[in-house]
Amino acid sequence: xxxxxxxxxxxxxxxxxxxxxxxxxxxxxxxxxxxxxxxxxxxxxxxxxxxxxxxxxxxxxxxxxxxxxxxxxxxxxxxxxxxxxxxxxxxxxxxxxxxxxxxxxxxxxxxxxxxxxxxxxxxxxxxxxxxxxxxxxxxxxxxxxxxxxxxxxxxxxxxxxxxxxxxxxxxxxxxxxxxxxxxxxxxxxxxxxxxxxxxxxxxxxxxxxxxxxxxxxxxxxxxxxxxxxxxxxxxxxxxxxxxxxxxxxxxxxxxxxxxxxxxxxxxxxxxxxxxxxxxxxxxxxxxxxxxxxxxxxxxxxxxxxxxxxxxxxxxxxxxxxxxxxxxxxxxxxxxxxxxxxxxxxxxxxxxxxxxxxxxx
Numbered sequence: 001x002x003x004x005x006x007x008x009x010x011x012x013x014x015x016x017x018x019x020x021x022x023x024x025x026x027x028x029x030x031x032x033x034x035x036x037x038x039x040x041x042x043x044x045x046x047x048x049x050x051x052x053x054x055x056x057x058x059x060x061x062x063x064x065x066x067x068x069x070x071x072x073x074x075x076x077x078x079x080x081x082x083x084x085x086x087x088x089x090x091x092x093x094x095x096x097x098x099x100x101x102x103x104x105x106x107x108x109x110x111x112x113x114x115x116x117x118x119x120x121x122x123x124x125x126x127x128x129x130x131x132x133x134x135x136x137x138x139x140x141x142x143x144x145x146x147x148x149x150x151x152x153x154x155x156x157x158x159x160x161x162x163x164x165x166x167x168x169x170x171x172x173x174x175x176x177x178x179x180x181x182x183x184x185x186x187x188x189x190x191x192x193x194x195x196x197x198x199x200x201x202x203x204x205x206x207x208x209x210x211x212x213x214x215x216x217x218x219x220x221x222x223x224x225x226x227x228x229x230x231x232x233x234x235x236x237x238x239x240x241x242x243x244x245x246x247x248x249x250x251x252x253x254x255x256x257x258x259x260x261x262x263x264x265x266x267x268x269x270x271x272x273x274x275x276x277x278x279x280x281x282x283x284x285x286x287x288x289x290x291x292x293x294x295x296x297x298x299x300x301x302x303x304x305x306x307x308x309x310x311x312x313x314x315x316x317x318x319x320x321x322x323x324x325x326x327x328x329x330x331x332x333x334x335x336x337x338x339x340x341x342x343x344x345x346x347x348x349x350x351x352x353x354x355x356x357x358x359x360x
Contacts, residue, residue, distance in 0.1 A: 008170070008175055011180070011181055030145065031142060031144070032145070037058055039179075040142070042181040048186065050063055050173065051078070055147075066177055067158045074123050074129075077149055078139065080141075082133070090113040092112065096112060103210050109192045111205070112131060128198055132192055158246075161314075163319070164186045168319050188308075189315060190311045254351060255332075257355060257356065260289060263333075267295075288303065308339065314347070333355070334347070
């Protein structure tokens with residue numbers, strides 16, 4: 001399905017104003033758009049989502065068309081009440097109840113057997129459904145006004161960095177969707193953790209804010225899919241982001257791994273060569289190392305002492321490089337334990353697994 005050019009309305013709704021009567025009426029209006037089969041982009045605590053009616057196969061088709069997204073890439077169904085999960089899931093396991101009790105509402109998506117209520121257009125043709133309950137108050141109220149079930153991948157053209165600000169949603173989606181809700185900059189900046197509860201032991205398919213350690217403390221043994229930190233095997237994707245290149249800037253991104261001094265020397269040398277060849281060069285560095293880099297555009301992604309700041313700023317920096325027409329980008333590598341695993345997963349996808357390893 002090709003998208004039809006339309007007028008996209010932008011409205012502003014901040015969490016702190018959520019109880020105002022005028023805000024309620026705007027959210028009701030947005031909910032009605034979703035009920036009618038339209039598309040609305042909205043803020044969550046992770047990234048901006050592109051919402052459609054999860055139970056309407058045509059709405060899901062519209063989401064794929066607006067994003068230019070492959071139709072075998074599953075969508076996440078967002079709910080706002082725990083009891084609603086029983087309508088869209090065939091069997092809610094004890095593990096699902098445990099981790100919902102620990103982490104919902106929040107940045108965690110569970111994969112469970114779908115009920116007949118959920119169309120295959122929403123699940124990418126699979127018999128499983130990905131379900132999440134966001135904690136963002138604007139998202140929660142919108143879902144309620146929309147009827148309780150909103151399919152929502154990130155609100156960007158497929159393959160580009162996910163938007164953490166409404167201006168980047170508009171950059172990609174203006175003319176493609178009915179409405180954008182500007183809720184300001186999001187809090188986390190990376191997509192939700194996805195855990196598959198249809199296998200034993202449960203398996204993380206996409207790392208995020210909720211780490212393997214946190215999940216293991218609730219469930220016991222939890223595995224991580226082997227493709228998370230390497231080029232995947234081309235399997236049918238069980239969750240968003242597994243099969244296709246994602247999060248990519250327009251410029252060519254290279255990740256450089258190794259001792260800090262060696263990394264700096266390599267990046268500066270390569271940036272100089274690229275400059276002389278007429279490229280516009282950029283560096284993604286940590287605050288501790290920023291002063292050492294020599295490139296046309298050098299940006300701090302945050303401190304190594306604060307991985308949450310790195311996760312929050314990563315996509316924004318990738319978008320800024322696009323804004324500044326940077327054609328060659330070099331990035332430091334990050335720890336692959338805990339939340340660092342989520343950061344490296346997104347960076348590796350953005351770089352198409354283009355890594356220079358100087359530790360060898």
